Amino acid sequence: xxxxxxxxxxxxxxxxxxxxxxxxxxxxxxxxxxxxxxxxxxxxxxxxxxxxxxxxxxxxxxxxxxxxxxxxxxxxxxxxxxxxxxxxxxxxxxxxxxxxxxxxxxxxxxxxxxxxxxxxxxxxxxxxxxxxxxxxxxxxxxxxxxxxxxxxxxxxxxxxxxxxxxxxxxxxxxxxxxxxxxxxxxxxxxxxxxxxxxxxxxxxxxxxxxxxxxxxxxxxxxxxxxxxxxxxxxxxxxxxxxxxxxxxxxx
Amino acid sequence: xxxxxxxxxxxxxxxxxxxxxxxxxxxxxxxxxxxxxxxxxxxxxxxxxxxxxxxxxxxxxxxxxxxxxxxxxxxxxxxxxxxxxxxxxxxxxxxxxxxxxxxxxxxxxxxxxxxxxxxx
Numbered sequence: 001x002x003x004x005x006x007x008x009x010x011x012x013x014x015x016x017x018x019x020x021x022x023x024x025x026x027x028x029x030x031x032x033x034x035x036x037x038x039x040x041x042x043x044x045x046x047x048x049x050x051x052x053x054x055x056x057x058x059x060x061x062x063x064x065x066x067x068x069x070x071x072x073x074x075x076x077x078x079x080x081x082x083x084x085x086x087x088x089x090x091x092x093x094x095x096x097x098x099x100x101x102x103x104x105x106x107x108x109x110x111x112x113x114x115x116x117x118x119x120x121x122x123x124x125x126x127x128x129x130x131x132x133x134x135x136x137x138x139x140x141x142x143x144x145x146x147x148x149x150x151x152x153x154x155x156x157x158x159x160x161x162x163x164x165x166x167x168x169x170x171x172x173x174x175x176x177x178x179x180x181x182x183x184x185x186x187x188x189x190x191x192x193x194x195x196x197x198x199x200x201x202x203x204x205x206x207x208x209x210x211x212x213x214x215x216x217x218x219x220x221x222x223x224x225x226x227x228x229x230x231x232x233x234x235x236x237x238x239x240x241x242x243x244x245x246x247x248x249x250x251x
Numbered sequence: 252x253x254x255x256x257x258x259x260x261x262x263x264x265x266x267x268x269x270x271x272x273x274x275x276x277x278x279x280x281x282x283x284x285x286x287x288x289x290x291x292x293x294x295x296x297x298x299x300x301x302x303x304x305x306x307x308x309x310x311x312x313x314x315x316x317x318x319x320x321x322x323x324x325x326x327x328x329x330x331x332x333x334x335x336x337x338x339x340x341x342x343x344x345x346x347x348x349x350x351x352x353x354x355x356x357x358x359x360x361x362x363x364x365x366x367x368x369x370x371x
Contacts, residue, residue, distance in 0.1 A: 207336065232352070246366070
């Protein structure tokens with residue numbers, strides 16, 4: 001694990017030096033400020049609106065960050081030929097994958113925490129209440145972001161970055177659908193669609209913005225189950241990514 | 252080739268795992284008391300069902316909603332979408348946990364299967 005830790009740190013330093021991270025972070029913060037600037041026209045509960053859309057903005061930000069950080073990590077390593085000496089001696093393929101993943105995951109989590117802080121400041125600036133569960137809601141979005149990150153890694157081993165973006169975005173959209181909505185895409189084969197939906201992730205597990213915006217409290221047990229579910233699904237996607245990576249000829 | 256086998260193995264295991272062959276919406280598996288508490292809007296509208304003039308119905312509805320008070324713990328009308336989410340449905344938490352464990356086991360299985368080297 002020492003090799004994974006060292007390689008994660010290298011990935012972390014590399015990603016912090018890239019302008020992509022700062023660009024996406026800036027876009028998210030500007031979007032959050034824009035949401036809060038929408039005039040309320042004296043409609044009550046503007047705080048709910050800002051909070052709900054703000055958390056949705058952070059969720060979209062997690063998708064952007066996952067794609068921006070990881071979509072071209074493997075293709076670039078392969079193109080610049082830094083991959084071959086790495087996996088030839090110091091690292092095995094699973095160590096390479098985990099090192100890249102953990103490095104990107106830490107950077108993504110840090111960026112999402114900054115956006116959460118930004119949302120808090122925006123709410124305070126507009127003299128709107130800041131709910132105590134905002135941080136747990138962001139933590140669930142971070143776990144969702146890690147799942148998206150593992151999906152990006154999975155696609156990056158057999159798809160180019162321009163193809164990775166629509167594929168991951170499509171999976172993100174599909175994972176938001178309920179079973180009835182998903183079955184409605186192909187009503188002639190409901191059984192098949194229900195089986196497929198079971199294999200696909202349930203992103204609604206990570207959504208607690210509605211109850212938070214309306215002042216409902218979340219059971220801590222649910223929070224733990226949702227985190228566990230997200231981590232297990234990420235591990236599953238990473239194992240599939242590793243299966244593809246192990247089968248690749250790097251010559 | 253190994254990756255294709257691993258993916259097929261994952262899909263087949265998931266499909267044939269007893270008791271989780273298909274997915275469902277929360278509303279489909281919710282116990283009766285859960286649905287009753289979230290879909291209690293009918294009692295307001297029943298009294299207007301016999302009315303023929305729609306404008307009369309609207310007026311009655313406005314009057315009714317203006318002074319309508321719910322008993323403690325009863326949910327508001329049209330909020331099924333809000334309560335049919337995993338955080339509000341403890342009866343699906345077990346399914347989530349089960350799915351998570353299955354995905355974890357599959358991850359380990361795929362890792363082991365694809366990591367075995369060919370011996371000549």
